[in-house]
Structure formats: C-alpha cells, structure tokens
Amino acid sequence: SYVLTQPPSVSVAPGKTARITCGGNNIGSKSVHWYQQKPGQAPVLVIYYDSDRPSGIPERFSGSNSGNTATLTISRVEAGDEADYYCQVWDSSSDHPVVFGGGTKLTVL
Amino acid sequence: QVTLRESGPALVKPTQTLTLTCTFSGFSLSTSGMCVSWIRQPPGKALEWLALIDWDDDKYYSTSLKTRLTISKDTSKNQVVLTMTNMDPVDTATYYCARTTGGVTTPFDYWGQGTLVTVSS
Secondary structure (H helix, E strand, O other): OOOOEOOOEEEEOOOOOEEEEEEOOOHHHOOEEEEEEOOOOOOEEEEEOOOEOOOOOOOOEEEEEEOOEEEEEEOOOOHHHOEEEEEEEEOOOOOOOEEEOOOEEEEEO | OOEEEEEOOOEEOOOOOEEEEEEEEOOOOOOOOOEEEEEEEOOOOOOEEEEEEEOOOOEEEOOOOOOOEEEEEEHHHOEEEEEEOOOOHHHOEEEEEEEEOOOOOOOOOEEOOOEEEEEOO
16 A cells, blocks of 8 residues: 655754655655644644645645655744644555555654 | 544453444535544554545445454434454554545544543453
C-alpha cells in the first residue's frame, strides 16, 4: 500500500516559519490533508486538498503539494501551535484507501 | 451541528472480540457521499486507519487487519459499529470514528473524542 513519510520532529522558534514535509511516490498527483493533534485531543483538520483552510484555521497555516513532497507551512509560529501533525491521502487505486503519515512533533522553542 | 461519539468497553481480555459503536448526529449516513471511518492510535504512536463504510454500504478495510475487522451501520439509529476479533495487547489504543462527506478524496472533517481500549488479562 501507499506510504507517507514525515520527519519525526521539527523545532522552530516563536515567530519563525515551520515547514513539515510529507513524502510519497508522486504525491503531487493526490490530494493531501493535514491534521493537528494536541495531547489528549482528537485530530483537527487544518489543511485540506493540499492548500485549503477550513473556517477557523488561521491564515498562518498553508500547504503545498508537488512532485514527491507535500508541505505544511506554519508562519509566525506561536506556542499554541506545538502539536503533532499528520498528513493523509486517499489511495483510490488500493483496497487500503486511507493512508496517514507517521506524524511530526512540532516543538516551539 | 455534527457530532460523533465512540462507546465501548475500556478493557478487554486477550483473544476476546471488541465491539465499538460510533453514534453520530447532524448528518445522515444515507446521504450520498457520506462515509464513516474508524481510526486508532496506540499510546504515543501514529494514527492508523482501520475501516470505512459509506452511504451505499460499501466497506473498506485495512489490508493488515481485514481478517479481524467487520464494520456495519444502522442508519435508523445513526450508528456505525466496528468489531475486532482476537484482541491482543498490541491493539491497546484510542479508537476514533470520523466522518468524510463526499468521494474518495475528501478529508475527515469531524472526529469523535476517542475511546481508550486497553487489552490486558
């Protein structure tokens, strides 16, 4: 089945820009969704269809997807952005259609 | 207002069968495009998708767990049920149900709060 690869951790200072990558074979041909999960809470959708933001998600969150890498970018990082982030795609060619990345722990220094 | 809530036993013994229920409101699983999935997360580990059922009663399962999983729905009760047989301590996890609304590319826009299931004798 399809595999998504994320770095285990990313660290960034407050006010700087964090970039979290999600690698997959020709992922640019798929739609990528991103979820934020804080400790003890259910995941929350922060980016869908590569770069769209649900209502209520700050404009500081953006996404891109091309080639073999999708990227979640968080600008002007705040302490409250510290969380685990997961990418997800649908692999419609597979009988295992839903795939999550391994998650990235974002630490705000 | 869309809500989902998972329910089931907090503790199961090895080899037993786990039955979890997702009770939802604010949408109907008979509406074209609607799907409900089960997703789990072992303590300190990543999300793992388990199964999906759609409005047309099509079902999809994790390839690694498909022999142990059964997903079903009761549209009149707004419930989706997941059974997992032959439980093992490695199945200890928080189990979530989540909704998607249309087609095979849509995101999980609403999640339940999750229910922690511990497998231990």
